Amino acid sequence: MYPKKELAQIVISACAQFNIETVVVSPGSRNAPLTIGFSSHKEIETLSVVDERCAAFFALGIAQQTRKPVAVLCTSGSALLNYYPAVAEAFYSNIPLVIISADRPKHLIDIGDGQTIRQENVFANHILFSANLIENPKYKTRNSQLIGEALQVAISQQGPVHINVPFDEPLYETVPVLKAYNFPHISLSSLDNSHINYEKLSKSWNVAEKKMILVGVNYPDADLHSLMDLYAEDDSVLILTETTSNLHHDKAIDSIDQLIFSL
Amino acid sequence: MIISKRIKKFLRDYQPKEHWNIDARKATNTFLCLSEFIQIKPVDFFSHFNEFIRPLKSDYQPKWIAFRDERREKHLAYLKSIKYSDFSVFEQALNAIPESCQLQISNSSIIRYAQLFSMKATVNIFCNRGTSGIDGSTSTAIGAAYATEQQTVFITGDLSFFYDGNGLWNSNIPKNFRIIIINNSGGGIFRIIPGPKATNAAQYFETPHCLTAEYLCKMHQLEYQKAYSTETVIKELSRFFETSEKPKILEIFTPSAENDLVLKDYFKYIQ
Known part of the structure; x- marks a missing residue:
């Protein structure tokens, strides 16, 4: 069972095409078209969490481990604002989190309707991309492009994006199938490392008698670990590893705070 | 970060x-x-x-490693000497967690304590350090537990835990998920950092309370264990990681008036 609304079909189809495997759904009516569609989709797992703040952090925990985007879906109004703490965390921790919020169409905002707030760009300060969709067949291409770009940014830049989806009533009409839509794959140039001037850097490295490698938040990485073996052999290199660096070495200082006192 | x-x-x-x-x-x-x-x-x-650099003779690393080893010995000696507190409980908890697991750590004083201990190399450690908030640590840990095969252990302070109490309102918590709450009846960090205690508004920083997680556990149908002394911590930890039908919480109560002194003395002792 899929939503009759074309805009909802486009959002679901895009998520499937960009391999969003998990959507954490919080209850509501305005998001019903998407809730119905996501829960019907065989390749998308839907998990239900009522409290949006918890839902977003739950999704963040999943994405922290899989390093693949996880979506959260909520209804309109203050529900969306409860995502904000997790959005900020995702922004600063580089975790791909896709926020999908249902909204009312523009003409129903600020005229006294319930569960209605100004949702467009609401995370402006801590988001990588905001897609403000419009429910109108003439904006179909624009909507598809915005959704595609949002998902691609979340994946390639590993951070939070927001897709705001306004729906007019009726919200519960369904059709049996999900149509196939095409989303442009924007070509993203991969990180170009040619700008790094190792020669120049090595000049100052090779004469410095004291070099400190300080490792902060980092995923477990066996290759980095074996590289540190090489660097630790150099007496002029001191390796400091924080608890969240997930790096362990015999010649590293792993409890930094034991060593530093105000002088 | x-x-x-x-x-x-x-x-x-x-x-x-x-x-x-x-x-x-x-x-x-x-x-x-x-x-x-x-x-x-x-x-x-x-x-x-690595292809561009060459090693250099220096006393920099050997000096600091020797210094580190001295501090490590003092650290261990201090642990043997202290009474029951956040600090001693933290060591007990770290020693008891399974050899290979994922450790999620809450913010504020818990991550600060964690920074003072050497961790098992087989344990992967995560903490929400993007914003360092206490607001979503439980929910994040549950999400991480859900997404990994490995057993996830979450060590949290009481304030973080109660703040995100709704995090337990989730039907996808894996059975082998474990939460250790170090409950020192308030925001312990505000007794540790200089400043709040010297003001006339200490209670607004520390927010002392008498809450326990027991009824929250009942409501969300988690197994609940509690401990309040070195001996009871040993006893409860010994069966805490056994396989179970439900996720489990171990709530460890520590004396709020002594925790900050134990930590302050630690820094004096190892110096």
């Missing part, structure tokens, strides 16, 4: 000649003296850079 406030302050006060920040995403001028932002994954940088 760097957690240690001490190393941040040290490197801001005594700035290095050069600071290179190696990160695939963005530059962070943590020590206010950034000279090179090298936009690449650290592992890629170090593997390339």
Whole structure:
């Protein structure tokens, strides 16, 4: 069972095409078209969490481990604002989190309707991309492009994006199938490392008698670990590893705070 | 992201000649003296850079490693000497967690305590350090537990835990998920950092309380264990990681009036 609304079909189809495997759904009516569609989709797992703040952090925990985007879906109004703490965390921790919020169409905002707030760009300060969709067949291409770009940014830049989806009533009409839509794959140039001037850097490295490698938040990485073996052999290199660096070495200082006192 | 406030302050006060920040995403001028932002994954940088560098004779590393070893010994000696407190409980908990698991740590004083201990190399450690908030640690840990095969253990303070109490309102918590709450009846960090205690508004910082997780556990149908002394902690931990039909919580009550003194004395002792 899929939503009759074309805009909802486009959002679901895009998520499937960009391999969003998990959507954490919080209850509501305005998001019903998407809730119905996501829960019907065989390749998308839907998990239900009522409290949006918890839902977003739950999704963040999943994405922290899989390093693949996880979506959260909520209804309109203050529900969306409860995502904000997790959005900020995702922004600063580089975790791909896709926020999908249902909204009312523009003409129903600020005229006294319930569960209605100004949702467009609401995370402006801590988001990588905001897609403000419009429910109108003439904006179909624009909507598809915005959704595609949002998902691609979340994946390639590993951070939070927001897709705001306004729906007019009726919200519960369904059709049996999900149509196939095409989303442009924007070509993203991969990180170009040619700008790094190792020669120049090595000049100052090779004469410095004291070099400190300080490792902060980092995923477990066996290759980095074996590289540190090489660097630790150099007496002029001191390796400091924080608890969240997930790096362990015999010649590293792993409890930094034991060593530093105000002088 | 760097957690240690001490190393941040040290490197801001005594700035290095050069600071290179190696990160695939963005530059962070943590020590206010950034000279090179090298936009690449650290592992890629170090593997390339290795071809360009040569070792240098220096007493820098040996001196600090010797210093580290001294402090480590003092750390262990201090642990043997202290009474029951957050500090002693933290050591007990770390020793008891399974050899191979994922450890999620809440913010504030818990991550600060964690920074003082050497961790098992087989344990992967995560903490929400993007914003360092106490607001979603339980929910994040549950999400991480749900997404990994490995058993997940979450160590949290009482304030973080109660703040995100709704995190347990989730039907996808794996059975082998374990939460250890170190309940010192308030925001212990505000007794540790200088400032709040000297004011006339200490209770608004520390927010002392008498809450326990027991009824929250009942409501959300988690198994509940509690401990309140070194002996009871040993006893409860010994069966805490056994397989179970439900996720479990171990709530360890510590004396709020003594925790900060134990930590302060620690820094005096190891110096």
